[in-house]
Amino acid sequence: RVDGSRLWATIHETAAFGGTPAGGINRLTLSREDGAVRDWFRDACLAAGLEVGTDALGTQFALRPGRDGARPPIAFGSHLDTQPTGGRFDGVLGVLAGLEVMRSLNDAGIETEAPLLLVNWTNEEGSRFAPAMMASAAHAGEFTTADILSRRDAAGISVAEALAEIGYAGEEPVGARAIGAFVELHIEQGPILEAEALTIGVVEGGQGIAWFDGTLTGFESHAGTTPMNRRRDALLGLAELALAAERIALAHAPSAVITIGEAVIAAPSRNVVPGTVRFTIDLRDPQAATLDAAEAELRAALGEIAGRRRLEAELTRIWRKAPVPFDPRLVDAVETAAGALGHPHRRIISGAGHDACNLAGIAPAAMIFVPCRDGISHNETESATPEDCTAGADVLLHTVLALANG
């Protein structure tokens, strides 16, 4: 069993890096705050006797050797970056529970057959740079390192520049480390476990995700002198699109969700009819076919709106992550561990994307969920109980031990 109070203490100690007055964390990937928590994590891993390395995308690895150095390590972890309105558990729990697993094994003097590898993946959140789960995707060969290094944030700063800025452009080539299996502990970020009073979610897979960048272009004109029927107002076009997106998602209820999370008027002024609006769309569904159908419906709606309002429309799909099924043997291993520890559990599909979904492309992967209050995440009020965090870390420990010694 892990030391739950030590785990809880590290969760709250690291919450100071980027901590917000409202009790959340604003720690965008590769920011100064992210650099500080990385330093903390490196030092903690070194203090636990782990061998620490960093790859060219800043992902941090901490290895605990096993008896059989020829076996690929059993890996686990998550991410320490957060949303701008992030909470204390999303990602953080998985990394610090992994650290707690290492510390607990040290305390108990347990040696494993396979080596163990704790990972802090760069830019899981996808808020500062797109796509989300960027570094694990590159590790799994979905993008080249050069491609990812060239991605830019809204201020025009590239991943390469941001890595250099905080000193986390590592030496290791991306994807060089073989991984025998990957297990990720995470808060559910949804309401199901809490509603059913369960402690553990045995995650069977992740739903599909499509991300889009869009632009609507009309014509800037005077707010006082341009009659309503002569306007080409890009914001009104976006307004119709946002409501159409909501209708499309509801038409594929209850599974599909569509979100316009960013929308920016290019040259905003109170007395100018908006001429250009740039926006993003996030579309998800567990079924690939529904993802495709909803995308077609979004494009049709955008075309109709743009035509009627005399706007030019552009919509580029910048990312598509197909639905991911996890490895049945690993899912069973998680379920067995939860059962052996006596934690009430159920199988569940992840609504969020996770690094484990990328690792699933190159190794057996699975996830462990614990409940969070009201299903709230990507919000500063995100909350989970110490008991549930401890239970999740225990399931992680037992799953990892079963895999490393099996």
Add this chain to the structure above:
Amino acid sequence: RVDGSRLWATIHETAAFGGTPAGGINRLTLSREDGAVRDWFRDACLAAGLEVGTDALGTQFALRPGRDGARPPIAFGSHLDTQPTGGRFDGVLGVLAGLEVMRSLNDAGIETEAPLLLVNWTNEEGSRFAPAMMASAAHAGEFTTADILSRRDAAGISVAEALAEIGYAGEEPVGARAIGAFVELHIEQGPILEAEALTIGVVEGGQGIAWFDGTLTGFESHAGTTPMNRRRDALLGLAELALAAERIALAHAPSAVITIGEAVIAAPSRNVVPGTVRFTIDLRDPQAATLDAAEAELRAALGEIAGRRRLEAELTRIWRKAPVPFDPRLVDAVETAAGALGHPHRRIISGAGHDACNLAGIAPAAMIFVPCRDGISHNETESATPEDCTAGADVLLHTVLALANG
């Protein structure tokens, strides 16, 4: 008659200050570019033998003494600041035509009875600081100088700081100069004169304007895990409000116009349901009663949307400018000048706000419009012909002479 080619040359010479690649001007009030064009204007006035002064809000005055120093000067001018997507004529024409009037009188050796006063008003546009026509309103006693100095832009910089930054915090108390009458030449910024092939608009008054700051607050949540029916999406609330505003304006057709020119998601992220959106509303109508009715309808729509979507809504009216009728005697003087010069003309109501609307509160005021291409303004493609600009400057010259010698 003025020297039309000299006027045209100054319009294009000053367009270099803040000139954009698309041929427009981005010269927000009290910006570095605004400071540079002010320096140019001061030097040009000094070279024309005028007595130059600046008030505490940065408004520039250039006096040409008359035979009767006891008479309050006949004032004219407009503004040299622009929108972020501004054109070459909005405001600029009125100031530079005023300079051309001074130069032409010098060339012809004409002395007037009353002194003449050319004015470049600070922050007519209202894009960087609210409200529009800020300095002329303070001159007319609608706001105190201290109040205006404390207004802040989106970056938090106050008017006082911005004035100091470009060295235009002048010595003169605001409103200290008596003004006998005010005449402003401006492009129409609407389509009427062009459509009717007329050269001069004899402006009878300006429509009413109300400006609002609004906030919609919902709850940030995860774009992948939050079911559509559990969301409190502030952007969807704004989308409905924008479309309701359009419907309300159309219900008061053809006169009322409503514009949401600024809309900002507080903590934007692709995979976060927007929790807070801040926005502005610009509402106009020539009738005060319609202004009030439309405001009530906007508030009702916002309340209904917020209630249904479980959002909190705030809407603050930060400015209300009642419809302004110009002085009948001055309007007649403009019409007489246009007729005497043989320019086809009609009476017209201004859809835009102008400094003359504020001056009307303390002195007889009137305006002269010339056509602009397709009625386009607050856009980099704003355009007017040299012939129309010259005609407008000639009408200004004749009106001013009639008033100063009458």
